[in-house]
Amino acid sequence: MKKQVTGIFLLLLALPGFGRGSSDLGAQELKGAESIINHYAAQNFAAGDITRAELDTILAAGVRSPSARNRQPWHFTVVRNRTLANQIVPNITEGNILIIISAAGDGKTNGAEILDCALATQSIYLAAQALGLGSRIYTGPINxxxxxxxxxxGLPNGYSAVALVRIGRLxxxxxxVSGASSRKAADSMVTYK
Ligand SMILES: Cc1cc2nc3c(=O)[nH]c(=O)nc-3n(C[C@H](O)[C@H](O)[C@H](O)COP(=O)(O)O)c2cc1C
Incomplete structure (x- = not known):
């Protein structure tokens, strides 16, 4: 635990514009925010299966996502078949799974369902990392x-894929700290009034 808390301190200090305020918080307060801030898109995966308990926890995070008027306009497709996964994301690593998030509708609108599915995508992405797994969001293969x-x-009738999350062992x-890309300075994207 100490190592993880130290990790979040290091990452916050590395984010331009976030060093001073965030480090004023105690370790216990930061702990709750850890998996929300301390994430990165995995670039490499190691071979190894995702357990059923891990998968169920990750899916629970997707199912529990917030949505406009609580309509839950999504469907989650778990791809464990390596041949099929490889056709969607080339060079898949043994044991990787893909979770495809689909929206009710044609997938081309800017309606609330796209935002809802984006939130579910993020929940799945973060839940995997909170379990110590690697994850990466993809929209490149969606067309x-x-x-x-x-x-x-087997997507349900009337649903179109919006995004997918690749999950695997790290x-x-x-x-x-070493895996994440840099971010723009907070000063350039935050306005205080
Ligand atoms: C909506 C969305 C779509 C993405 N699509 C792809 C993709 O098609 N292929 C890919 O390799 N990475 C994709 N990524 C991963 C981003 O490149 C990555 O999250 C970003 O560079 C930040 O990396 P970091 O979190 O490791 O710092 C996508 C991320 C998001 C949020």
Whole structure:
């Protein structure tokens, strides 16, 4: 636990514009925010299965996501078949799973369902990392999913894929401080009134 708390301090201090205020918080207060801030898109995965308990926990986070008027306009497709996963994301690592988040509708509107699915995507992405797994969000393959793989994936009628999350085990030594890309300075994107 001490190592994780130290990790979040390091990451916060590394974020431009966030060093002073965040480090004024105690370790216990920061602990709750850890998995929300201390994440990164995994670039490499190690071979190894995701357990059923891990998968159920990750899916629970998706199912529990907030949505406009609580309409829950999503469907989650878990792809464990490596051949199919490889057709969607090339060079998949053994044991990786894909969770495809689909929205009710044609997937081309800017309606609330897209935002709802984005939140579910983020919940799944963060839950995987909170369990110590690697995860990465992809939208690059989504056009191909919708044009070629809806049948193979058994997407419900009237649903279109919006995003997918790749989840897998991490190689030793991967961590948020060395793994994450930099961010723009907080001063350039935050206004106080
Ligand atoms: C909506 C969205 C779509 C993304 N699509 C892809 C993708 O198609 N392929 C990919 O390799 N990474 C994709 N990513 C991962 C981003 O490149 C990554 O989150 C970003 O560079 C920040 O990396 P970091 O969190 O490790 O710092 C996507 C991320 C988001 C949020």
């Amino acid at each position: 191909a999913v919708n044009s070629r793989f809806k049948g193979d994936l 190689p030793p030594g991967a961590d948020a």
